[in-house]
Amino acid sequence: MAPKWIKWLLVLLTLSCATAPAAGMAAATGGHGHDEHIGHANADAKLEDPSEFKSSLAIWSLVVFLILMAILWKFAWGPIVAGLEKRESRIAENIASAERVAADAQRMMAEYEAKLAGAADQVRAMLDEARRDAEHTKDQIVAEAKSAAQLEHDRQMRELRTATDQALKALSETFADQAVALAGRIINEKLSAKDHDRLVKDAVARFAQSPSVN
Amino acid sequence: MASPILHIKDSYYFEVPAFMWRHNYTSRDEVPEFLREAHPHATPEEFNKALDGKILIPQLPGVKLKNLYQSDDWRAVSKxxxxxxxxxxxxxxxxxxxxxxxxxxxxxxxxxxxxxxxxxxxxxxxxxxxxxxxxxxxxxxxxxxxxxxxxxxxxxxxxxxxxxxxxxxxxxxxxxxxxxxxxxxxxxxxxxxxxxxxxxxxxxxxxxxxxxxxxxxxxxxxxxxxxxxxxxxxxxxxxxxxxxxxxxxxxxxxxxxxxxxxxxxxxxxxxxxxxxxxxxxxxxxxxxxxxxxxxxxxxxxxxxxxxxxxx
Structure with a gap:
């Protein structure tokens, strides 16, 4: 970038030529060229020594420093240290309480989770029990119905059998009387009343035995 | 030209641009005593020229400076x-x-x-x-x-x-x-x-x-x-x-x-x-x-x- 650099230099030179008269005038009127002796003509050798030690300045500095430190100690550093400690302890307290709250929350969550898990178990147990109950009830109802049906059936069978027996008995008696009467008429007088009774009884007994087999 | 070291040393005045602080001494009597004693032959104009832009720090009564940079009196207040x-x-x-x-x-x-x-x-x-x-x-x-x-x-x-x-x-x-x-x-x-x-x-x-x-x-x-x-x-x-x-x-x-x-x-x-x-x-x-x-x-x-x- 040499050409640009040179251009800037030329601009600078031109400007400086333009301002030269002003600068010259400033020098002529003595902008900075004051009488160099007034003010320190009677000075000793230490005047131009940058490490000159002035005891009055040292004592003054010590006094100013100590007073400043005392003032700041009382009105600034003390309250500042107290404030910083207050803030530190408050932050520590906040952190501790936050940790406490977090631990509480965790514990409560664990509790609720356990409770929730317990509730599911309970529900399952209840359902199981209900199912068992229902099953049992069903079996019971079926068994009761069965036994009731059986009883009814038995009772009907008994009645039926009784009725049949009665009917057969009546029928056989009727048959026997008819047969005896018929046979009596046939054989007439050949049978006494005593023989007649014996014959009827035998016939009835034989008749009464045979239907009970079926 | 005065040594540039004086610009960074302790002194009994503050220095500002000359136009901001002019001394218009018309006679030697107006010039501070220590300066008159140090420069018995300087004219008021010379003092004006040398002190323009220098704000002298007021000293306690009775405190005497040696020059603008030095004093033998421990009570002298410096810049x-x-x-x-x-x-x-x-x-x-x-x-x-x-x-x-x-x-x-x-x-x-x-x-x-x-x-x-x-x-x-x-x-x-x-x-x-x-x-x-x-x-x-x-x-x-x-x-x-x-x-x-x-x-x-x-x-x-x-x-x-x-x-x-x-x-x-x-x-x-x-x-x-x-x-x-x-x-x-x-x-x-x-x-x-x-x-x-x-x-x-x-x-x-x-x-x-x-x-x-x-x-x-x-x-x-x-x-x-x-x-x-x-x-x-x-x-x-x-x-x-x-x-x-x-x-x-x-x-x-x-x-x-x-x-x-x-x-x-x-x-x-x-x-x-x-x-x-x-x-x-x-x-x-x-x-x-x-x-x-x-x-x-x-x-x-x-x-x-x-x-x-x-x-």
Whole structure:
């Protein structure tokens, strides 16, 4: 970038030529060229020594420093240290309480989770029990119905059998009387009343035995 | 031309541009007495010309100056004394205000609070506690905080137009180093007792008895000498850094003044270089002001820490 650099230099030179008269005038009127002796003509050798030690300045500095430190100690550093400690302890307290709250929350969550898990178990147990109950009830109802049906059936069978027996008995008696009467008429007088009774009884007994087999 | 050193030395006047402060002495009687005595033949016009731009600091009645830079009277008030008061006033204002904010115990809010609190905490956590030890450091914080900010304020005043750096005078840095030395000595004596403190200057060594009798007194002498040298160097380091920085600044600015009235091309080249250079060196000085305040308080912490701990 040499050409640009040179251009800037030329601009600078031109400007400086333009301002030269002003600068010259400033020098002529003595902008900075004051009488160099007034003010320190009677000075000793230490005047131009940058490490000159002035005891009055040292004592003054010590006094100013100590007073400043005392003032700041009382009105600034003390309250500042107290404030910083207050803030530190408050932050520590906040952190501790936050940790406490977090631990509480965790514990409560664990509790609720356990409770929730317990509730599911309970529900399952209840359902199981209900199912068992229902099953049992069903079996019971079926068994009761069965036994009731059986009883009814038995009772009907008994009645039926009784009725049949009665009917057969009546029928056989009727048959026997008819047969005896018929046979009596046939054989007439050949049978006494005593023989007649014996014959009827035998016939009835034989008749009464045979239907009970079926 | 007067030596440029005079621009950075303590004086009994503040210097401002000549047009801002003119002396219109019409007779010699109006000129301050010490100047009349020093220059019996100078005319009022010569005094006017020499003193334009110089604001003489009013002195107590009866205080006599020797010249604008020297006085045999210890009561004479100099520019650096005034500037130290200014620095102290600024610090008192800033930190009492800051204390009002911090004492609430609230979290820091705003630039002012954060800026100064971060500096205070830096000195506490990065300087005092590592150098002195966490247990003892907090006792010395008020001293170290005051030292740091006082040195910093005095350094920075050197960058304020028409002011100057009190820390560029040996008396000031010497007094501050004495504060450090005395603190270390006092706390060492309180902790170990006078004899214990003196004996603590010998580092612990396992030596045969004969050798110990020979060597320990010599080592003790060297250590005690070293103690004073260390604190003297503490003062000289700050002084030298401030003086050196100001001299570099002066020489670069001086380039423009020495070329004043010369042929225009030379002036035109030199003046911009001088202005640019002065700006750059001023920025460097800004850094040095902070760095040297830090170095001063860091070394003070180390010295105090060494004084109150076993070697």
């Amino acid at each position: 650096f004394m005034v500037l130290e008061l200014v620095a102290a006033a600024i610090l008192a204002f800033v930190f009492i205000r800051l204390a009002g904010m911090i004492r609430t115990g609230e979290r820091p809010k705003g630039k002012f609070w954060n800026l100064f609190e971060s500096m205070l905490l830096f000195i506490r956590d990065e300087v005092a506690r590592p150098a002195i030890g966490k247990h003892d450091a907090d006792k010395f914080l008020p001293l170290l905080w005051t030292l740091f900010f006082f040195v910093l304020a005095c350094n920075l005043l050197g960058l304020v137009p028409w002011a100057g750096s009190p820390t560029a005078a040996f008396g000031v840095t010497f007094a501050l180093a004495v504060v450090t030395l005395m603190t270390g000595m006092a706390c060492g004596v309180i902790k170990f007792g006078p004899v214990g403190y003196v004996m603590n200057q010998i580092p612990h060594m396992d030596l045969p008895f004969i050798l110990a009798i020979l060597l320990k007194p010599m080592i003790w002498a060297i250590e005690v000498l070293g103690l004073f040298i260390k604190h003297a160097v503490l003062a000289v380091r700050l002084l030298a850094n401030m003086v050196a920085g100001h001299i570099v600044l002066l020489s670069i600015m001086g380039m423009a003044f020495s070329i004043e009235g010369a042929l225009s091309p030379y002036w035109g080249i030199t003046a911009p270089i001088s202005v640019f250079g002065s700006t750059m060196i001023s920025l460097l000085e800004l850094f040095v002001a902070f760095l040297q305040a830090y170095v001063f308080v860091f070394l003070s912490s180390l010295f105090i820490g060494a004084a109150i701990h076993h070697h």
